[in-house]
Amino acid sequence: MDRELLLLGLLRRHQMHGYQLMEYVDRTLARCTDLKRPTAYFLLDKMAEAGWVTCTQSRAGHRPVRQVFQLTARGEAEFQRLLRAGLAGYTPARFPDDMGLAFIDALPPAEALDLLEQRRAALADALAAARAVPPHPGGTQLIIDHQVRHLEAEVEWLDEVRSRLPHPKRNVRRGAESPASAR
Amino acid sequence: MDRELLLLGLLRRHQMHGYQLMEYVDRTLARCTDLKRPTAYFLLDKMAEAGWVTCTQSRAGHRPVRQVFQLTARGEAEFQRLLRAGLAGYTPARFPDDMGLAFIDALPPAEALDLLEQRRAALADALAAARAVPPHPGGTQLIIDHQVRHLEAEVEWLDEVRSRLPHPKRNVRRGAESPASAR
DNA sequence: TTTTCCATGTAACTCGTTACATGATTTC
């Protein structure tokens, strides 16, 4: 649904051929979507069949023939419909990586902390990358900002999780066989 | 991957048959996963083939025959592997509903605000529901808490988005034909 | 006696991905 919206939204600005669309997406929207090339071609065909776009061949110079897609009136209507539905709706987010948390007590606390530290590092990298993204035009910036906000919240939360976990004894030497502890 | 981890983790506690597993998941883990029944049966078969669990038939009273699954040593090893990978890793989250934001300027500001208000309401409902969940045992509570945290961040962010949007003129009467405005 | 619960499965389908295939044309 969001992929259709994306394609319709781009075609609304100007007509484009598939390759051109994907180039734009890969260049400037990589952080906003993960649309792949074959998926785009497939969706464009589907949308053409549905009458949301028209497809005309064109050849510029001696380059390969291009399938140029142009929005139709029905496509514009569909765009409006999808846009409204997308803005008003809310699809609950799932975090598959969280499943491990349900069983975290199966690990010794020291190791659990270590693993979460690794996750935190990956998260921090992603956050730094998101913050470093150059400014985007129009509403696209909102998506980037959302990601930054989300990642900030994730880091905060992870830190809380780690602080909530049982503390391993400070004098346990990790990685070496430790002598029998008090417990 | 997270579904396998879930099933292995549950079977690690005690052996169970499929129906029993799904009942438990539906009853007490509905907010932590969206595992469906046919998926569970499929995965259990796959895991049995892979040697992670053994499957034995059993009949209690005159009830239908049950396929009881029990964790093997290899299953335990796989559980450990998945658990570590799940805890250390981080899979970037996507928010498909955000696509609409990229094209929000295609709508009159008043309507955009209205749609986001609807989204906010849905979000607030989800947050209230997540907060009302009764306490869960062990690590499962972490997943619930994560959801609460996430939803709180979402609400905050949505409020910021709305405040950033261009303000519609206050004296525009929405829904009625308005007389020519200053612009 | 009709409905609900127990307990399993399967078939068809959707969505998306990976990987493969083609062929001309600039650029190095």
Next chain:
DNA sequence: GAAATCATGTAACGAGTTACATGGAAAA
């Protein structure tokens, strides 16, 4: 002459969902 770019497609697969099918037993 080799490599990258332009531009399209298709085949095979994987994960997951929906919907359908079965059939006995307990509860209403």
